[in-house]
Amino acid sequence: MRVFVAGGAGALGRRLVPQLVERGHEVIATTTSASRLGLLERMGAEAVVMDGLDAGSVAEAVGRARPEVIVHQMTAISGKPDLKNFDRWFATTNRLRTEGTDHLLAAARTNGVSQFVAQGYAAWNGIREDGWVKTEEDPLDPRSTGQAAAAIRHLEAAVAGFGGTVLRYGAFYGPGASDDQAEMVRKRQYPIVGDGAGHCSWVHLDDAAGATVLAVERKATGVFNIVDDEPAPAREWLPYLARCVGAKPPMRVPVWLARLLAGPTAVTMMTEGRGFSNAKARRELGWQPHYASWRQGFREGLA
Numbered sequence: 001m002r003v004f005v006a007g008g009a010g011a012l013g014r015r016l017v018p019q020l021v022e023r024g025h026e027v028i029a030t031t032t033s034a035s036r037l038g039l040l041e042r043m044g045a046e047a048v049v050m051d052g053l054d055a056g057s058v059a060e061a062v063g064r065a066r067p068e069v070i071v072h073q074m075t076a077i078s079g080k081p082d083l084k085n086f087d088r089w090f091a092t093t094n095r096l097r098t099e100g101t102d103h104l105l106a107a108a109r110t111n112g113v114s115q116f117v118a119q120g121y122a123a124w125n126g127i128r129e130d131g132w133v134k135t136e137e138d139p140l141d142p143r144s145t146g147q148a149a150a151a152i153r154h155l156e157a158a159v160a161g162f163g164g165t166v167l168r169y170g171a172f173y174g175p176g177a178s179d180d181q182a183e184m185v186r187k188r189q190y191p192i193v194g195d196g197a198g199h200c201s202w203v204h205l206d207d208a209a210g211a212t213v214l215a216v217e218r219k220a221t222g223v224f225n226i227v228d229d230e231p232a233p234a235r236e237w238l239p240y241l242a243r244c245v246g247a248k249p250p251m252r253v254p255v256w257l258a259r260l261l262a263g264p265t266a267v268t269m270m271t272e273g274r275g276f277s278n279a280k281a282r283r284e285l286g287w288q289p290h291y292a293s294w295r296q297g298f299r300e301g302l303a
Contacts, residue, residue: 005045007074008027010074011176011177052074053095069216072117085263093148122170135280166223168226175205185241186247192251193234199275203226211285225277230294237294241294
């Protein structure tokens with residue numbers, strides 16, 4: 001198929017484009033910078049410069065590509081995580097998940113593209129009630145009122161209205177996705193908050209890319225959690241991550257201090273976060289992650 005990957009030069013796009021090419025698909029991949037055109041071409045894609053926040057740029061790129069499938073992987077997440085100022089850190093990504101999604105969907109309708117796959121999020125943001133592990137039938141946390149959560153809700157509603165697919169990826173790790181986080185762990189700037197009971201779901205970039213290929217090829221629709229088999233509390237995965245990157249054990253800080261220093265998002269993630277089940281993706285997509293657990297993945301897949 002002709003597959004249009006918006007955001008092909010991002011951390012996930014760089015793992016996804018080669019997998020699509022290897023499967024025999026004709027890939028048109030976008031970047032915001034002409035300096036990355038060569039990178040995309042070396043991966044086997046037709047490379048295009050596109051501004052996802054400019055409706056005209058999106059319309060022109062999609063119109064020229066004439067794809068059968070659009071895969072929305074546009075984000076702008078870079079640099080040291082800033083959980084205290086989460087919405088500021090995610091400001092451009094929030095726009096890409098709202099305005100950018102709308103621009104891509106409008107271009108899809110104009111050009112008769114019937115299949116649309118978009119990047120969602122399912123790491124720790126499940127509804128904070130009952131059990132620690134959520135399925136696609138459970139809502140995302142309605143108490144997350146920040147702009148980042150609102151942007152995800154907009155994306156999911158817009159894609160559902162089109163009849164498309166949302167892949168709720170867990171927390172990414174792997175080359176280009178977890179380097180800054182690993183450095184914070186080495187510097188002991190990533191403590192366990194409170195009892196560290198908040199759960200998180202992880203997924204290696206290569207496994208996330210593999211699930212995306214399957215969603216494209218199987219013409220799947222609806223919402224899928226793309227996470228590994230082992231959602232786990234911070235008090236388990238964070239010390240293990242520290243060992244894997246050669247760091248000292250993480251410090252522990254009380255909730256009141258973490259709220260003051262790191263903000264409410266960090267506290268929620270570490271103490272109340274809910275992980276996610278991948279049973280639907282395994283069942284309906286036939287997806288089998290290579291790194292079935294972050295334990296194996298952190299040990300083998302961070303390089």
